[in-house]
Amino acid sequence: MTESTQSTDATDSSTSNKDFAEAPAWEQRFRAPRVSLPEWAEDAPDRSLFVSNATGTFELYAWDRATGGQRQVTDRPNGTTDGTLSPDGTAIWWFADSDGDEFGVWMRQPFEGGADEPAVPGLDASYSAGLALGRDGTVVVGRSTDEDGSTVHLLRPGAEAPVEIYRHRESAGVGDLSRDGSLIAIEHTEHGDAMHSAIRVVRADSVSDGTSGGDSGGDSGGDSGGVPVVAELDDTKGGTEELGLSVLGFAPRAGDTRLLVGHQRRGRWEPMLWDVATGTETDLRLDLPGDVSAEWYPDGSGLLIEHGYEARTELWRYDIATGALVRVETPAGTVSDATARPDGTVEYLWSSAAVPPVVRSTDGSVVLDPPGPKAPASIAVEDVWVDGPGGRVHALVQRPAAGEGPFPTVFEVHGGPTWHDSDAFASAPAAWLDHGYAVVRVNYRGSTGYGREWTDALKHRVGLIELEDIAAVREWAVTSGLADPAKLVLSGGSWGGYLTLLGLGTQPDVWAVGLAAVPVADYVTAYEDEMEALKALDRTLLGGSPEEVPERFAASSPLTYVDRVKAPVHIVAGVNDPRCPIRQIDNYVDRLAARGAVHEVYRYDAGHGSLVVEERIKQLRLDLDFAARHLGTPGSAK
Template sequence: MDAIPAELDHALARRFETPFLLTVRPAAGPDDVALLIEDHPDGSRARLWRAGDEPSALLPFAVGVGAILTPDAKWVIDLDDGGGSEVGTLVAVSVDGERVVDLTPGRLPFVLRGLEAAHDGSAIVVTVVDEDGFHVLVIPAAPWGPPRTVYSSPIEAWYGQISPDGSLVSVDTTDHNPGIRRAALTVVEAESGEVVGVLDDLPAGPVRGVRFSAVADDPRILVNTERTGFARPAIWNHTTGERRDFALADLSGEVIPLDWHASSGRVLALHVEDGIHRLLELHEASDEVRVVAEGGAFANPDVADLHPFQWASSFAPDGAIRVVRSDWATPLSILQDDGDRLTELVAPAAVPGGRPLASSMVTSADGTRVQLWVGRPDGEALGTVLDIHGGPNLVWVDEYSPSAQAWMDAGFAYAALNYRGSVTFGQAFREGFWGTGGDREIEDVAAAIEHLRAQGLGDPASTFITGASFGGHMTLLSVGRLPDLFAGGLAHVAVADWSAAIAEMNPAVRSVWTTWVPPEMVERYSAISYLDDVTASVWINQGALDTRTPIVGVQRFVDGLGDRGGDVVMDVFDGGHEPTGLQNLEHDQRRMTELALRTLAGRRWNH
């Protein structure tokens, strides 16, 4: 393998040497304390942070990105999955690292799809998935006690949430329409598991729980609805059926509720129009809307993972607004809204200076507008890299990316596409890939390349497509279905044979992929079906412990392309689906950069 030039190698190393903030997890309860989870060379680590103080020293143990802190700030709750498989058991680790408590003794390993503590610290609620289905458990805390199952279904359910006193639990359920990811909100009693209320907006769209009121004797719940086809907040009283919807007719795009300070009647919401963020404060008693902040991103939403947001702005217990902000060149920071200005509380990590990305709306083949972020290097671009996010129900937001910056440092233009399936563009867009066998996503990739060519980028001889998870699948599918557009495909934790992959997936993801890729679509959706058309060089980076996209789903692709004389390389790393650690990121970026430069020099990747 050709070495990266020394100056570029030094710049690449600097991109991955400084730890930076991955997420902020405020603790439930009246104390203003949060868990700050950072990416470090050897993986994710955490600090405690109390408002007014500097963040603590690093806790003396590794902490997963989905971990939470108990309200008394004495315990970190995390999944022990043996190194990244995402299948394990729930543990409580004291913040000094000296005590570890198994919170689910005797239970077979499971996947997490929700984790939250009660405001009063009496219990935690955890949503687990195993071969028998989806289950919501309530676990007594202070002291720890045996878990109690309050909800179970063989059908997808996520994000169990608990009322402030631990008496009620809500869960986003889909047993009313199996296989269709349009949730209803089901509320059960925490002692008996008896259903006491269901809020269902079908067929107009899903309802998802956001937050119970923290006010004593207030049974209301903040929810996220889509009656208009776009996210809007609503407040629902399950005891009376009363509902207060925020129509916000003057705002186009999504208005996604992030948090609720019920005692002051204010909702914090993320307004997203064509991918651009604004942070809003909404008032229950009126239609008043105040713009808190704009420029950059203020949350990164998900649909059905461990938490509904990878990170998000929120209210402090006293009602102050904590603005968590990032952009493509700047890591996460925490600011406080003082009404007329923002005061920095936790500064962004001091990473090397970076370049911004500009947003464009690109018209796809059927007239649908898709968003494309584009950044350019200094001087003329050597080539172009198109990045495809995973999920597919995730989204590229204006958030710090050392990889994007490293590509531009190396002289490449970098683009990130929000294709059909991405969140924050409305229900029709999010569901736009259903039942199409990959056609809509492929059309969106082609439209992005056409737009880049109009900007003087996207030359097929020097354009590379990359992505992880579903983005890895799209990378492999694109080099087969759009062979004239790419010189190389760089796929991380990918799927190439959906039939083989689904059979080996963990149960939390198997059910939805069985629906999204039914037997009659497997061939069309699988990159292995297009091996004869692949002319690009291909690199696949797969995790040995991955249970979301198991290695069996790509091995036949590698073997088949190699047998046909194709240029294909597979690396296997010792980890799971979402490996953290700056060393891993640097290794992967260096590997991809070496391969791309090799193509520009007219050389194959497998020699």
């Protein structure tokens, strides 16, 4: 039997408190108003910008802390989340794509409100590759297109058009602009490994209007297409292992040439200070296990340390003068974002698997509490460690509140692949728990937070390595009595959707249902149609292009194994998705249909995921009902 449904409509999401109260708890979690951590203008800290779903679509909002006034900045059918403030707080910049395709231009709007205008005249639409705004009005824009590769452009105050200062076929982007506007840090992968960036710092104040920077490809040779190079930092050279670097930000003081950099020299992410003028590197050597990131305190005296370890987060303050490391107290769980304020307090967005997110301050207050009903709580996670073929695998397990195992069990596979599941609130797993399923989330090889070796392990046997780790946890789940072996659901979105389809074909006898959202389904066609930056990543992961390593693409492609799929499969696809394009999904679906495999397809008119709340609810309801029909479990109840 073959079934398919198609729709591009998103329901109006305005919901009264009465409607909210009458909705099932799993829907309430999606509809409850929530906010991101507010970003604040560096020179006007009372002016903030945040994202909220208050209208039912995630949009940008301005907040004047001095007056308490808030207003909605953007209002688009498919939502807006990518925005920032000018340093003086007078302007809001936001990225305008078309229907979620991530291809667009930067727009600008006054903080107090007013008409939008193109922020960088003279630049055509592109994929965004970073943005930096200077105090004197200088703008640095990173772009990526299939035709040009990666380019960086500099716009001077009063200039009619931006000047191109960097170009390369491999992926690159804007890292940061120094406080005095004289230096630009660029992250690049000219060496060809898209997973491990190098850093180049160039002089912004040497570029005159109308001068083209040209192509800085390959060895810079001391310049960047005519733009003087101040410093280079490349940990991929001179060793047998390629190590990545990341730009964390210039020091917040005029004339200070120190750049905060993330490095992997000891097998994990750690911060260090690099003086780009002298070349001096200051290794912080923080005695913390797991990955460590950092940002500057506004006065430059210290660093706010974000420490991620075994799916939880801690915050610390590092004093640069003394080297003292002091804990910033936060509850157990996950800090998704944090920032140090000029008064020394720290604001952070916190949640746990059981407790919905809230923006808190170290002064004890709730910083920003959205009006309206609150999301119901969910169930805490249990940590499970399982011996896998590549080492111990960490999994987060949640059991439904009622009943005893074995339960129907959803293996919810995260995307990325360079990402990880954490002890953080998530509405989709909570919905499965409400319906009597256990939920298992596996931080397979390729996940972040467990060291560089774990993250880099999936090269060449892409997809197959991750599924080995999931298989080890699945065996534990069954033998421990948690999971009903006849009712195992493999589910995920993006890279998780890819692993779902690959798992259904390579492990056809163990999965009862598959639920794949915006997946890679046909790896070769996906490579042909995806954005240029992802082509570079695929070449890194698989060791070349489809023409160069066809056997690896075939081994890692779900399409290769589509005729082995036995489980009913539900696929959700965005028709404007630049990451997992629609044509390659259609190829896979056509193969399922040709052999009469049980499947359903839902296509929605947006990109790689939806920012519309009712659309997200609709997609999960389809998954719940699909699983219920094929497993004999409770459906979505609405």
